Amino acid sequence: MRWENLEAVCVSPWRGRDKGQELERLAALAGEASADAAVAMESANLPVPIIEPASPPPPPDLTAAAFFDVDNTMMMGASIFHFARGLASRKYFATSDLAGFAWKQVKFRVGGREDKDTVSSAREQALSFVAGKTVKEIIEVGEEIYDELMADKIWSGTRALAQMHLDAGQRVWLVTATPVELAGIISRRLGLTGALGTVGESVDGVYTGKLVGDLLHGRAKAHAVRALASREGLDLRRCTAYSDSQNDVPMLSAVGTAVAINPDAGLREVARARGWEIRDFRTGRKAAKIGVPSVLGAGALAGAVAAGLAYRRR
Known part of the structure; x- marks a missing residue:
C-alpha cells in the first residue's frame, strides 16, 4: 500500500463526515450513560431525617x-x-505530572479545541489516573478533597440561583465533564438533586481507566440533558440552563431559558446575539441583564468578591 493511502486510512475517522459521525456517536453514548448514572444515583440516595420546615x-x-x-x-x-x-497530595500520581495533566485538560475543556490530537489526549487521560482503583475508594477520597479544595470555591451568586429553583419546587442538576462520581459529591454537598458527568467504565466496582462514550463535553451535555428530560418527564421548554463557556451553547440551546454565568468572550457574544441573560460574579457586581429575564425572574444574588480575590492570589 502506498504511504499516502495508508495515511488516509489511519486518519480518515477524523476527516469530514466520518469525524463528525464518530464524535456525535460518542457524544450520544456519553449523554445516555450520564443520564442513566444520574437516575441511578438519585434513586440510591439515602433518606434524610425529616425536619419540620419553618414554612x-x-x-x-x-x-x-x-x-x-x-x-x-x-x-x-x-x-x-x-x-x-x-489525588497528587495522596500520591496517586507524581506532583510533577500535575502541570501537564492540567494543561491538556484545560486546553480541551476550557479552550474547547476539538482537533484530533487534543480530543484523543484528553479522552485517554481523563480517568487514566484512577485505573485500577475501586469506585468506593475514589468516592471516599472525593469527599475529603471536596472539603479540602472545593467547598470554599463555590460561587455564592450561582449557588443562590440554584437555590432559587429549589425554592420554586424545581429539581436542579449539575452538568459537567468531571467524573460523575465527583459531580455527584458536589451536587450532594450543595443540596441539589443530582448530577450529569463523565462516566468511567468499571468492572466489578473497579475502574478500567476507559470512558463510556466520551467526555461529557460540548454536544454530549446536550444529549445528556435531553436523555435525562426523557427519563424524568421534563418539558425542556420550561427548563433553564447556566454556563460560562461557548462550548456549552448546545446545552444552553436545548432548553427554554439560557443564562450565561461569568461568560467567556465567545459565550458573551452568543448571549448578546440571542438575547440570553448574563450574570457575572467575578467582579462582585451583577452584569447587565440582556433580553428577557429568566423563567423565575431576577432574584437576589450575592457577589463573590472575597472568593474571587482568593482565586486570583492562588
Missing part, C-alpha cells in the same frame, strides 16, 4: 428543572484539576 415547602414543579455547568459557573476553576491536586 410549608413549595409544591413540586415536576416538568421544570435547572441545569448548571460546574467549572467557572458553579465553582471557581476546574473541578477535575482540584480533584487531581488532591
Whole structure:
C-alpha cells in the first residue's frame, strides 16, 4: 500500500463526515450513560431525617428543572484539576505530572479545541489516573478533597440561583465533564438533586481507566440533558440552563431559558446575539441583564468578591 493511502486510512475517522459521525456517536453514548448514572444515583440516595420546615415547602414543579455547568459557573476553576491536586497530595500520581495533566485538560475543556490530537489526549487521560482503583475508594477520597479544595470555591451568586429553583419546587442538576462520581459529591454537598458527568467504565466496582462514550463535553451535555428530560418527564421548554463557556451553547440551546454565568468572550457574544441573560460574579457586581429575564425572574444574588480575590492570589 502506498504511504499516502495508508495515511488516509489511519486518519480518515477524523476527516469530514466520518469525524463528525464518530464524535456525535460518542457524544450520544456519553449523554445516555450520564443520564442513566444520574437516575441511578438519585434513586440510591439515602433518606434524610425529616425536619419540620419553618414554612410549608413549595409544591413540586415536576416538568421544570435547572441545569448548571460546574467549572467557572458553579465553582471557581476546574473541578477535575482540584480533584487531581488532591489525588497528587495522596500520591496517586507524581506532583510533577500535575502541570501537564492540567494543561491538556484545560486546553480541551476550557479552550474547547476539538482537533484530533487534543480530543484523543484528553479522552485517554481523563480517568487514566484512577485505573485500577475501586469506585468506593475514589468516592471516599472525593469527599475529603471536596472539603479540602472545593467547598470554599463555590460561587455564592450561582449557588443562590440554584437555590432559587429549589425554592420554586424545581429539581436542579449539575452538568459537567468531571467524573460523575465527583459531580455527584458536589451536587450532594450543595443540596441539589443530582448530577450529569463523565462516566468511567468499571468492572466489578473497579475502574478500567476507559470512558463510556466520551467526555461529557460540548454536544454530549446536550444529549445528556435531553436523555435525562426523557427519563424524568421534563418539558425542556420550561427548563433553564447556566454556563460560562461557548462550548456549552448546545446545552444552553436545548432548553427554554439560557443564562450565561461569568461568560467567556465567545459565550458573551452568543448571549448578546440571542438575547440570553448574563450574570457575572467575578467582579462582585451583577452584569447587565440582556433580553428577557429568566423563567423565575431576577432574584437576589450575592457577589463573590472575597472568593474571587482568593482565586486570583492562588
